[in-house]
Amino acid sequence: MGLKEVWVVSCLLATCLGQDVVNNKAFPPDFLFGTATASYQVEDGKGENIWDYLTHEHPEWVDGRGNGDIACDSYHKYKEDVAILKDLGVNHYRFSLSWSRILPDGTINKINDAGVQYYKNLLKELLDNDIIPVVTLYHWDLPQPLQEAGGWVDEFIVNKYVDYVRLAFQLFGDDVKYWATFNEPKQTCLQGYGYGSMAPAVQHPGVDNYLCAHNVLKAHAAAWHVYDDEFRATQNGKVTMVIDSNWFEPETDSAADRAAAESKLQFIVSNTDNEKKKTYLF
Structure with missing residues (x-):
């Protein structure tokens, strides 16, 4: 049996080698190979965000009643x-900052020094290992106090977001050259405020999802201008948005x-069915 198995594998390998044309094309030298996480997927111990609230209030909505309280514990195992x-x-790693870890109540009135130090330690570890950090400023995890004040459907959120990202640029900008203002903003708005299938689970399609989109776009533009006006000259980085x-x-x-x-x-940008998604970094 062992000889037959080897023979079959050898035949298959020979067939593949005989039929396939070798592709000599190479990726450009500045192409970034990497992987990514979101803060809620890998961290514990922070101010409450909308996913914390949702999974604690409605554990039955999650398969296995799971949540991100500890997740894979990268907060302690980042090395x-x-x-x-x-x-x-x-050669690169995209991760997101937890707004609630840096600002537990979502505002700059209270800064969590331990959370700031965690991100500085992570950035140093990446750079010491020649891995380029790509930092997402918002990956679906709005601080719960800001949600209770209105969330992404209320225009006040734009200024709160700008306060947060300005602080992030100040704290981490010397070590970060690639920023993403939002990860998959359509999902934040359509799933979070339209269909209600993601936090904060608001079901108001045709109204709240459009209000959310309006404010997210304004927040993205405002963040870009803050960086361009106040930080680009000294930090020389790039600011983008991740679109799925x-x-x-x-x-x-x-x-x-x-x-x-x-x-x-143009209208949908991304679908909500089970077709294969592609994520682009502009």
């Missing part, structure tokens, strides 16, 4: 995580089908 990244051979999107092709080459595909891309 091990960076060692794993180095072993993987990646399905890709749509016209069924035929007709003008109507081409217009339909383009309209889908």
Whole structure:
């Protein structure tokens, strides 16, 4: 049996090698290979955010009644995580800051020094291992006190977000050259305030999801201008937004089908079905 198994594998390998054309194309030298996490997926111990509140108030909404109170505990195991990244051979790591860890009540009235130090330690560990940090400023985890004050559907949130990101640029900007203002903002608004399938689980489609989108876009623009006006000259970094999107092709080459595909891309940006997603960093 062992010889037969080896023979079958050898035949398959020979067939593959005989049929496949070797692709000699290379990635450009500035292409970043990496991996990513979100703060709620890897951290514990912070001010309450909307996912903390949701999973504590409605544990039955999560498979296995799980939550992110400890998650994979990167807060304490970040050195091990960076060692794993180095072993993987990646040259960048995208992670998100927890707004609630830095500002427990969401405002600059109270800064959590221990949370700030954690991120500084993580950044140092990454840079010491030649891994480029890419930092997401918001990955779906609004501080709960700000949600109770209105959340992303209330225009006051734009100024609160700007206060937070300005502080982040001040604290970490010397070590960060790539910033993402929002991760998948469409999901924040459509799932969080339209369909209600994600925190804060508000079901008000056609109204709140549009109000949310309006304020998220204003917050993104404001954050970009804060960086451009106050930090770019000394920190020399880049600010972007992470957009998730399905890709749509016209069924035929007709003008109507081409217009339909383009309209889908422009209006939806990303679908909510089970099609494969692609995430872009601009």
